[in-house]
Structures are given as structure tokens and as C-alpha cells.
Amino acid sequence: MGGMCAAIRETKRMIELNNIRKVFNAGKPNEFVAIDEVNLIIDAQKATVLKGPSGSGKTTLLSILGCMARPTAGRITLLDREITSLPERFLTEIRRKTFGFIFQQFNLIKGITALENVMIPAYPSGEQHSALKKRAMVLLGLFNLSHKASSKVEWLSGGEAQRVAIARALVNNPSVIVADEPTAHLDTKLSREYMEIMMSLKAEGKTILIASHDPIVYDSDVIDRVVGMRDGKIVDSGRRP
Amino acid sequence: MEKQKNILDFTLASLLRRKGKNMALMVIYTFVIFLVGSVMFFTSAIKQEASLVLKDAPEMMVQKLVAGRHDLIPVRYADTIKQIKGVQSVKPRLWGYYYDPTNGANYTMVVDDANRDNTGNITIGSAVARSLPNDDNGLVPFKAYDGSYLFLKIKGVLSSKSELVSADLILISEDDFRKLFSIPKEYATDLVLKIRNPKELTTIAGKIGQFFPDTRSILRDEILRTYDTVFAWRGGMIIVVLSSAVFAFIILAWDKATGLSAEEKKEMGILKAIGWETSDVLLMKFWEGSAISLSSFLLGVLLAYGHIFFTSSILFEPALKGWSVLYPAFKLTPFIDAYQIATLFFLTVIPYTTATIVPSWRAATIDPDSVMRS
Numbered sequence: 001m002g003g004m005c006a007a008i009r010e011t012k013r014m015i016e017l018n019n020i021r022k023v024f025n026a027g028k029p030n031e032f033v034a035i036d037e038v039n040l041i042i043d044a045q046k047a048t049v050l051k052g053p054s055g056s057g058k059t060t061l062l063s064i065l066g067c068m069a070r071p072t073a074g075r076i077t078l079l080d081r082e083i084t085s086l087p088e089r090f091l092t093e094i095r096r097k098t099f100g101f102i103f104q105q106f107n108l109i110k111g112i113t114a115l116e117n118v119m120i121p122a123y124p125s126g127e128q129h130s131a132l133k134k135r136a137m138v139l140l141g142l143f144n145l146s147h148k149a150s151s152k153v154e155w156l157s158g159g160e161a162q163r164v165a166i167a168r169a170l171v172n173n174p175s176v177i178v179a180d181e182p183t184a185h186l187d188t189k190l191s192r193e194y195m196e197i198m199m200s201l202k203a204e205g206k207t208i209l210i211a212s213h214d215p216i217v218y219d220s221d222v223i224d225r226v227v228g229m230r231d232g233k234i235v236d237s238g239r240r241p
Numbered sequence: 242m243e244k245q246k247n248i249l250d251f252t253l254a255s256l257l258r259r260k261g262k263n264m265a266l267m268v269i270y271t272f273v274i275f276l277v278g279s280v281m282f283f284t285s286a287i288k289q290e291a292s293l294v295l296k297d298a299p300e301m302m303v304q305k306l307v308a309g310r311h312d313l314i315p316v317r318y319a320d321t322i323k324q325i326k327g328v329q330s331v332k333p334r335l336w337g338y339y340y341d342p343t344n345g346a347n348y349t350m351v352v353d354d355a356n357r358d359n360t361g362n363i364t365i366g367s368a369v370a371r372s373l374p375n376d377d378n379g380l381v382p383f384k385a386y387d388g389s390y391l392f393l394k395i396k397g398v399l400s401s402k403s404e405l406v407s408a409d410l411i412l413i414s415e416d417d418f419r420k421l422f423s424i425p426k427e428y429a430t431d432l433v434l435k436i437r438n439p440k441e442l443t444t445i446a447g448k449i450g451q452f453f454p455d456t457r458s459i460l461r462d463e464i465l466r467t468y469d470t471v472f473a474w475r476g477g478m479i480i481v482v483l484s485s486a487v488f489a490f491i492i493l494a495w496d497k498a499t500g501l502s503a504e505e506k507k508e509m510g511i512l513k514a515i516g517w518e519t520s521d522v523l524l525m526k527f528w529e530g531s532a533i534s535l536s537s538f539l540l541g542v543l544l545a546y547g548h549i550f551f552t553s554s555i556l557f558e559p560a561l562k563g564w565s566v567l568y569p570a571f572k573l574t575p576f577i578d579a580y581q582i583a584t585l586f587f588l589t590v591i592p593y594t595t596a597t598i599v600p601s602w603r604a605a606t607i608d609p610d611s612v613m614r615s
Binding site for chain 2: 060063069075088089092095097101103107109110111112116119120121122123124125126127128129132168169174198227
């Protein structure tokens with residue numbers, strides 16, 4: 001991780017997309033171009049929002065940025081390392097170590113406790129269970145959720161579930177936080193709380209990437225850059241700070 | 242190692258989440274293992290028991306045949322057979338079955354050396370003791386061949402190591418036996434031989450066949466084989482009956498194990514999205530399948546063991562035991578055939594675990610970003 005931080009300081013370029021194209025159902029009658037010729041540079045330690053109406057390709061672009069999906073064409077560079085052609089295993093490892101994901105529906109795993117949910121992303125790393133548990137408890141403590149650690153996630157309120165989802169995204173100490181419409185299911189108060197958490201994470205040096213069409217998100221002071229999207233293309237690349 | 246432990250930990254927590262589905266599966270799984278395991282334990286224990294009993298059986302028996310049926314053998318045949326080289330001794334034997342219409346039971350009547358001259362008395366097996374009618378003097382009426390009654394006194398009850406064979410036994414004197422069934426002095430039921438060298442058994446049997454073409458020689462090994470077949474057949478019969486249950490289980494297991502619910506699929510997607518590799522997800526599914534099938538297997542085998550050796554196989558005793566109408570109540574000596582356990586294991590645990598992994602493999606290869614799009 002130390003090497004990565006050094007790299008961040010030097011390059012300031014976290015992710016670079018070159019001529020990215022993503023086509024679903026290629027060659028079939030229902031072929032659909034979700035992303036078309038996108039070039040984008042995401043700066044390290046900054047908060048970037050992908051803004052646009054639904055169907056504009058925000059989520060698809062976000063999953064390509066987060067190494068969750070492969071582009072049909074184009075190149076992705078992560079910290080000056082070309083990762084487009086890496087095998088699935090390596091991509092998974094990069095995803096686990098570099099990115100922390102917060103989903104629209106939070107996607108917490110029901111039936112198990114908040115603590116276990118926070119720990120899950122770290123299981124494959126082979127970290128010792130007790131150490132991992134301690135770390136997860138510290139994270140829950142940061143979000144004032146220590147008393148809910150042993151509660152099943154379905155018993156949590158919306159705000160609590162949201163914070164558990166954030167804690168889960170942070171458990172592997174990623175340098176990039178990727179969030180897809182994080183405030184879609186939150187009221188105004190919780191949405192503002194969410195942005196405050198993002199602010200503190202940015203202050204810690206994390207890169208924030210959010211897909212959203214919520215003004216609370218893209219008008220927030222936390223955000224350094226708003227990238228406008230429509231029909232799979234970038235219509236406004238925002239100003240790079 | 243730590244990774245395996247973490248994933249196993251999560252798997253066990255997952256199992257508890259789907260309590261209903263997994264419990265139902267385990268109950269049925271355990272039940273099927275219990276049934277099949279019981280049959281296996283029973284047949285192998287009873288076979289073992291029978292072979293223990295037959296260990297002391299004569300090495301060779303000679304029977305006379307008339308029109309292909311077993312008939313009484315003239316005792317004088319023994320004198321000729323004794324002359325054959327290698328024959329140590331020849332002894333005429335008297336035995337038969339007595340049908341007791343009151344109890345609807347068949348008893349095995351045997352004249353043994355200890356009771357040969359004990360006219361008027363009988364020694365009986367434990368099951369016979371429970372069912373035979375007798376008056377206060379211990380006298381039991383037996384209906385003879387001509388309809389007259391012969392009263393015999395119970396002198397003792399057999400306590401044998403193996404109840405299986407002795408339970409329906411009546412030991413009777415030679416005189417009484419001949420009187421009861423009208424067997425002339427110069428005839429016996431069969432002849433038993435002792436042979437010095439077991440390698441000569443077949444040669445001697447061949448010679449007996451030459452001297453007395455109307456006889457057949459039965460070797461102990463052949464009897465053992467017959468017993469084996471009979472018990473295997475009984476076991477097989479039960480297995481045929483059980484096979485419908487097993488089939489029902491296979492269908493259910495296949496359905497439950499292969500059908501991933503939408504929620505399970507979504508969970509796999511989440512796990513992949515947050516950094517689990519396909520192999521990690523499969524490892525989890527493997528642990529899940531193994532946990533269910535291994536625990537059901539162990540539980541089923543333990544229950545079957547208890548059923549056969551502690552409760553005297555109450556569930557299917559009537560179908561498996563006894564070659565006469567009388568069912569002797571007895572406890573089997575625990576005997577386990579490791580080979581059978583292994584067979585049962587490979588026929589249940591392995592296919593089930595595979596059945597859980599295959600569909601997971603298909604689901605686990607989905608793109609992690611499907612979670613974002615759902």
C-alpha cells in the first residue's frame with residue numbers, strides 16, 4: 001500500500017480511460033452500446049461525480065472504472081499500469097485491494113450480522129479472523145455502530161444500513177471509494193450525512209467516485225469535479241481541479 | 242489456511258440463514274442414510290453372525306436324493322464312506338422341522354450328542370421357550386406323524402452366543418425324534434463327515450458320488466455361500482423397497498442443491514463485486530454442500546448403528562430375520578463393514594456435493610457488475 005501511496009503522490013492520475021466502448025449483446029438484434037468512445041482521467045484523492053439521467057451509462061462506466069466489468073474496446077490504466085488485459089484473478093485482487101464499493105441498494109447480505117457484513121470483503125485475503133474482527137469493530141465504531149455490530153442487517157434502519165455499507169467498503173483500506181447512486185434510497189438528512197462521511201474519507205486521502213443524479217451529491221462542496229453523461233457519451237467532462 | 246477458515250466460518254453462518262431449506266434437506270438426507278445404512282449394518286452383521294455359527298458346522302454333509310429331492314439316507318452308507326482315504330469320521334445326523342399349528346411357527350428339531358439318549362426330555366431355544374405351550378409339569382405335547390401325541394419334558398433352555406440360529410431350536414433324543422416322525426432305525430437325515438485335509442474335500446466328494454450316485458455332498462463353503470446369498474437377497478429386497486425413497490431423495494436433493502434461488506445468485510454477485518474470486522465463491526458452496534452432506538451422513542450412520550445394534554432393528558426385523566415363521570428376538574453383535582460405509586459415502590456425499598457445486602460454478606462465473614445493474 002505504501003508504494004501505491006507514493007505512486008498516487010507522483011502521478012495524481014488514479015485511473016485513465018482511453019477510447020472505452022462497452023457494447024451489450026454484441027452482434028444480436030438487441031445490441032446496445034452503453035458506453036461509446038469515452039476518454040477520462042480520474043485524479044487521485046479527488047471526488048468525482050458521474051452525472052446524467054438514467055440510461056446515460058453512468059453505472060456501466062462506474063463498473064468499468066472499478067474493474068468490475070471489462071470494456072468491449074479501449075484501454076484502462078490504473079496508476080500507470082495497463083490493466084485491461086489482466087486475467088480475471090488479478091482484476092479481482094485489484095478490485096479487492098484498490099476499490100471499496102457502495103451500492104445503490106447497499107447490497108448487504110441478509111441474515112448475518114452487521115459485523116460479519118463488514119468483514120466479508122476481507123475473507124479471501126486470508127487475514128487472521130481475530131485481527132479482521134478487531135478492524136471491522138473499529139470501523140463500526142467510527143460510524144457509531146458498535147452497539148449494532150451483532151444485529152442482523154435487516155433489523156437496521158436505512159441510515160445504519162448505509163453506514164454498514166460504507167464500513168464494508170472501507171474494510172480492505174481501499175484507495176478508491178466507488179459509489180453507485182448512494183443517496184437514491186436516503187432522505188435529505190441521511191444524504192447530507194453521507195456526503196459528510198465522503199468528505200472525511202477524501203480528507204484521509206481517498207479517491208471518491210460517485211455516479212449520481214442527486215443535486216445533494218453533485219452540488220456538494222466535497223465534489224471536485226462533475227462529469228456529465230448522456231447516451232453513453234461524456235457531454236461535459238467538467239473541470240479538472 | 243486462514244482464508245479457508247474464514248470462508249468456512251461464513252459458510253456455516255450462511256447455512257443457519259436458510260434454516261428451513263437446509264434443515265428439511267438434512268432431515269431427509271439423514272433419514273435416507275439411516276434407512277440404507279440400517280439395511281447394510283443388518284445384513285453384514287447377520288451374515289457375520291451366520292458365518293460364526295457355521296464355523297463349527299461339519300466340513301461336509303452327504304444327503305440322499307430321490308427325484309432331486311432330499312430324502313432319508315441309509316445309515317449303512319456311512320460304513321462305505323468311512324473307508325475312503327482321508328475321511329476322519331462319518332456320523333449320521335437326525336434333524337427336521339416341526340410345525341406348531343397353535344403358534345403358526347416352525348421349530349428346528351435336532352438330535353445332538355448330548356441329548357441323544359435323553360429320552361422323554363427336550364432342551365429348547367429361547368424363542369421356543371416363550372411360545373411353546375406346556376403344563377405345570379413342563380410337559381409339552383407334540384403331534385406325531387400318525388396324529389397321536391408325544392409328551393416331552395422341557396429339561397433346559399439354551400443360552401447361546403448367537404441367538405440367531407438357536408432361538409427356534411429344539412434338542413431332542415433319538416428315540417423321540419424317530420417316534421415323532423416315524424423314521425426307521427436304519428435311516429438318518431444326512432451324514433456329516435470330518436476330513437483330515439481340507440484340500441481333499443472335493444476329491445472325497447467325487448468319490449462319494451461314485452460309490453453312491455443317489456447322493457450329493459454339500460461342502461461347508463457352499464453353505465456359507467448360500468447363507469450369504471440368502472441374506473444378501475433379503476437385504477437386496479429391502480433395498481429395492483427403499484429405492485423409491487432413495488429416488489425421491491435424489492430428486493429432492495438435486496432440486497434443492499442445483500436450484501439456486503434468486504437471492505443466492507444475488508449474494509454470489511455481491512461477493513464477487515466486493516472482491517471474492519470465483520474460486521472463493523465455489524469454495525464456499527463446496528463447504529456448504531460438504532457441511533450438509535457430511536453431517537447428515539454421520540448422523541444417519543449413527544442412527545442406523547443405534548437402530549440395528551441397540552434397538553434390535555425394530556423397524557424391519559420382520560422382513561429381514563428368520564427363515565422360519567418364528568421370529569427369534571435377539572441382539573446382533575455389532576459388526577461394521579468399512580467397505581460398505583465407504584460405498585454409502587461415495588454414493589451419497591460425493592454426488593450431493595458435486596450437485597451443489599455445478600450450478601454454483603455456472604452462477605459464480607457471472608460478471609460481478611451484474612449486482613450494479615440489478
